[in-house]
Amino acid sequence: MHTILxxxxxxxxxxxxxxxxxxxxxxxxxxxxxxxAFEKSTQxxxxxxxxDQNMPRMDGISLTKKLRENPKFKQTPILILTTESxxxxxxxxRAAGATGWLVKPxxxxxxxxxxGKVVR
Amino acid sequence: xxxxxxxxxxxxxxxxxxxxxxxxxxxxxxxxxxQMLLELNVDAADDEEMNAIFRCAHSVKGGAATFGFSxxxxxxxxxxxxxxxxxxxxxxxxxxxxxxxxxxxxxxxxQLAVHQGSASSAPDTSELLxxxxxxxxxxxxxxxxxxxxxxxxxxxxxxxxxxxxIPKAETRAIELVVGPLEKPETADALSELxxxxxxxxxxxxxxxxxxxDGMRRFRVVTTTSDSELLDLFTxxxxxxxxxxxxxxxxxxxxxxxxxxxxxxxPVDPGYGFFEPLTDASAAEAAPASIxxxxxxxxxxxxxxxxxxxxxxxxxxxxxxxxxxxxxxxxVSIEKVDQLINLVGELVITQAMLAQNSRxxxxxxxxxxxxxxxxRNTRDxxxxxxxxxMIPMSMVFNRFPRMLRDLAAKLDKKVELVTQGEATELDKSxxxxxxxxxxxxxxxxxxxxxxxxxxxxxxxxxxxxTITLVASxxxxxxxxxxxxxxxxxxxxxxxxxxxxxxxxxxxxxxxQEVYALIFAPGFSTADQVTxxxxxxxxxxxxxxxxxxxxxxxxxxxxxxYGMSVKVRLPLTLAIMDxxxxxxxxxxxxxxxxxxxESFQVAPGMIKxxxxxxxxxxxxxxxxxxxxxxxxxxxxxxxxxxVSNIMVVVEAEGARVALLVDELLGQQQVxxxxxxxxxxxxQDVSGATIMGDGRVAxxxxxxxxxxxxxx
Numbered sequence: 001m002h003t004i005l006x007x008x009x010x011x012x013x014x015x016x017x018x019x020x021x022x023x024x025x026x027x028x029x030x031x032x033x034x035x036x037a038f039e040k041s042t043q044x045x046x047x048x049x050x051x052d053q054n055m056p057r058m059d060g061i062s063l064t065k066k067l068r069e070n071p072k073f074k075q076t077p078i079l080i081l082t083t084e085s086x087x088x089x090x091x092x093x094r095a096a097g098a099t100g101w102l103v104k105p106x107x108x109x110x111x112x113x114x115x116g117k118v119v120r
Numbered sequence: 121x122x123x124x125x126x127x128x129x130x131x132x133x134x135x136x137x138x139x140x141x142x143x144x145x146x147x148x149x150x151x152x153x154x155q156m157l158l159e160l161n162v163d164a165a166d167d168e169e170m171n172a173i174f175r176c177a178h179s180v181k182g183g184a185a186t187f188g189f190s191x192x193x194x195x196x197x198x199x200x201x202x203x204x205x206x207x208x209x210x211x212x213x214x215x216x217x218x219x220x221x222x223x224x225x226x227x228x229x230x231q232l233a234v235h236q237g238s239a240s241s242a243p244d245t246s247e248l249l250x251x252x253x254x255x256x257x258x259x260x261x262x263x264x265x266x267x268x269x270x271x272x273x274x275x276x277x278x279x280x281x282x283x284x285x286i287p288k289a290e291t292r293a294i295e296l297v298v299g300p301l302e303k304p305e306t307a308d309a310l311s312e313l314x315x316x317x318x319x320x321x322x323x324x325x326x327x328x329x330x331x332x333d334g335m336r337r338f339r340v341v342t343t344t345s346d347s348e349l350l351d352l353f354t355x356x357x358x359x360x361x362x363x364x365x366x367x368x369x370x371x372x373x374x375x376x377x378x379x380x381x382x383x384x385x386p387v388d389p390g391y392g393f394f395e396p397l398t399d400a401s402a403a404e405a406a407p408a409s410i411x412x413x414x415x416x417x418x419x420x421x422x423x424x425x426x427x428x429x430x431x432x433x434x435x436x437x438x439x440x441x442x443x444x445x446x447x448x449x450x451v452s453i454e455k456v457d458q459l460i461n462l463v464g465e466l467v468i469t470q471a472m473l474a475q476n477s478r479x480x481x482x483x484x485x486x487x488x489x490x491x492x493x494x495r496n497t498r499d500x501x502x503x504x505x506x507x508x509m510i511p512m513s514m515v516f517n518r519f520p521r522m523l524r525d526l527a528a529k530l531d532k533k534v535e536l537v538t539q540g541e542a543t544e545l546d547k548s549x550x551x552x553x554x555x556x557x558x559x560x561x562x563x564x565x566x567x568x569x570x571x572x573x574x575x576x577x578x579x580x581x582x583x584x585t586i587t588l589v590a591s592x593x594x595x596x597x598x599x600x601x602x603x604x605x606x607x608x609x610x611x612x613x614x615x616x617x618x619x620x621x622x623x624x625x626x627x628x629x630x631q632e633v634y635a636l637i638f639a640p641g642f643s644t645a646d647q648v649t650x651x652x653x654x655x656x657x658x659x660x661x662x663x664x665x666x667x668x669x670x671x672x673x674x675x676x677x678x679x680y681g682m683s684v685k686v687r688l689p690l691t692l693a694i695m696d697x698x699x700x701x702x703x704x705x706x707x708x709x710x711x712x713x714x715x716e717s718f719q720v721a722p723g724m725i726k727x728x729x730x731x732x733x734x735x736x737x738x739x740x741x742x743x744x745x746x747x748x749x750x751x752x753x754x755x756x757x758x759x760x761v762s763n764i765m766v767v768v769e770a771e772g773a774r775v776a777l778l779v780d781e782l783l784g785q786q787q788v789x790x791x792x793x794x795x796x797x798x799x800x801q802d803v804s805g806a807t808i809m810g811d812g813r814v815a816x817x818x819x820x821x822x823x824x825x826x827x828x829x
Binding site: 056093101102104 | 133137141183186
């Protein structure tokens with residue numbers, strides 16, 4: 001079973017994402033912000049990291065950068081959930097080494113569909 | 121590639137299950153946003169503060185859009201646009217902006233209340249939206265003051281669940297990709313559809329007719345649903361060849377893995393992949409795509425940054441010191457109450473065991489065990505009660521905003537100082553004390569603090585100060601509302617009282633004179649203002665506090681200010697009681713209301729024509745209430761005469777209760793009688809005594825009122 005690290009500081013979004021993923025048959029580990037996710041990243045292996053961008057303590061792009069420094073996360077897909085898809089965001093995401101982005105709000109079905117593209 | 125933006129499915133997930141969490145979360149975000157806005161120093165706004173404020177609006181927007189509360193999303197979106205410019209220093213904060221953002225926060229609360237079903241209509245926000253937009257665009261605020269906001273405008277009630285955040289009925293922009301076509305001209309038939317059918321919307325080619333790959337792209341602005349459009353288009357082109365997506369369908373990958381080179385895919389599919397880390401070729405391709413779609417987005421998404429080229433990763437990474445509250449757990453109040461109830465039962469069982477153990481011979485080990493049980497039970501009870509304790513800051517937090525609005529309305533300058541916000545109080549008391557405290561703070565601002573000019577004339581600082589202090593004193597909490605305003609005038613109070621027909625001799629002490637303001641219908645303000653004098657007087661404040669088992673003290677120095685001290689028990693669930701016996705029955709009196717007790721000698725009780733019996737205690741006559749008669753206690757000893765008096769005070773009056781015996785003082789766990797049985801006159805609750813008997817807790821306020829009739 002694939003395990004996804006779902007990172008969002010908003011409890012409602014976290015619940016929704018987590019519920020959707022579990023519903024689709026994924027194993028989910030939740031983190032409340034980038035810092036929390038980074039701490040949890042060492043505890044086990046993940047098949048995908050799904051992170052919010054704008055969070056206290058550590059945002060999604062910083063998290064991505066830090067994860068990519070770890071050889072264990074070199075190939076792990078990292079998707080950034082963001083409310084904006086501006087060029088700055090994309091450049092920053094790409095520079096940080098993220099795999100892709102998904103604009104919020106999104107439909108649960110869309111989330112599963114996009115995940116399907118990166119996790120076999 | 122190849123995303124048909126069919127928004128109708130939600131993977132079978134009912135989003136409404138997340139509503140409650142969202143409402144709570146949004147409420148918290150709005151609260152902290154308001155607080156931060158109030159604390160914001162517009163002349164020297166701190167970057168971290170601005171980011172934190174931005175994040176609050178941002179979070180609410182994200183959730184509202186996801187869960188389909190489009191009105192909330194629209195307003196927060198506009199706020200976010202303004203806040204984003206502020207945090208990027210593209211605009212400088214002004215107090216007018218703070219005002220508008222605060223008003224927007226209020227409107228959001230109203231909108232959320234509608235969605236939660238606790239309100240029927242929310243104010244029309246179109247004017248507000250316009251003002252925020254104007255500010256975000258750098259215009260000075262429209263002079264239109266806060267127009268009569270509460271116009272009951274029809275509000276989108278609970279959102280349709282299966283649908284997506286973008287309401288179908290609204291105008292939306294979609295990108296239409298047709299192909300690959302052998303004859304690209306076939307696609308022109310689609311353009312003609314829009315010319316033929318009225319109200320279908322507009323269509324325009326996106327790629328200037330360039331069709332090297334046999335693909336045609338259009339931008340369509342329409343109100344028609346995707347499925348209806350598809351039905352129309354399939355008259356001309358096979359369904360498989362049609363792709364529709366909202367101009368920003370919501371996700372994307374930075375590395376397009378489909379064959380098409382990025383520059384031929386000018387539209388952002390809303391998601392994307394960055395190129396694989398090893399792939400260097402996509403590095404040049406991706407920025408091209410980005411630049412193109414940024415221009416495209418500008419029309420649809422107001423936040424999209426215009427295609428001004430900036431250095432890659434120029435965007436500042438936000439950080440905040442505000443750590444998430446990971447160490448807390450949200451639990452429903454019913455669960456906590458259940459726990460408290462169970463612990464209450466345990467305390468009673470323990471007390472019963474303790475009592476029984478004193479009566480018989482027990483072995484040493486059993487006795488030791490019982491002693492441990494007593495200690496553990498007490499610790500457990502304390503620990504459980506502390507769950508319900510919440511800091512006073514929950515109450516104090518509302519005052520900065522209220523005073524800001526109030527001071528502006530009254531043209532006064534007021535500064536609020538709070539101390540002891542961390543002092544904890546039972547949640548149910550916090551809820552009940554909020555209104556009385558609000559009233560006291562309003563009073564201080566309205567009647568206490570003088571106008572700036574008057575203050576200067578008196579040699580006081582222009583800014584008045586209202587101080588709120590909370591502290592623990594013994595088993596109570598003391599909350600003080602203090603101001604440095606004009607204070608109470610003894611002479612004015614006395615003459616006012618006499619005007620009102622209240623007996624007020626000059627011999628009254630200052631304390632007694634100040635207490636006159638608690639008399640029903642008494643108001644010292646010469647004019648009733650719309651701030652304080654709204655029918656709710658100090659008498660109601662006093663009554664509310666008394667009903668919580670609390671007391672109020674006033675102190676004042678004319679010309680220098682006044683102080684109101686509210687003393688409350690820490691919790692309503694446990695009470696210090698005095699148990700009294702009447703016949704075979706046992707009753708509990710709240711210890712706080714017991715003044716004294718004494719033995720009556722025959723002849724001390726006098727009967728007064730028409731108004732029952734009175735007893736004289738140190739030159740004061742007070743009504744006598746025979747509890748035996750009130751509760752019709754059966755008694756077989758007809759000769760018996762109760763001869764113990766307990767004087768209790770409530771609602772500013774004293775009565776003497778005639779009882780048989782004083783049994784002792786103890787802490788009792790208060791059980792609600794109404795919830796378990798029904799409302800009983802003169803009884804405020806019940807408790808279970810150490811011996812297992814049920815004892816009623818007397819409502820001294822009700823007994824005092826009884827004596828007035």
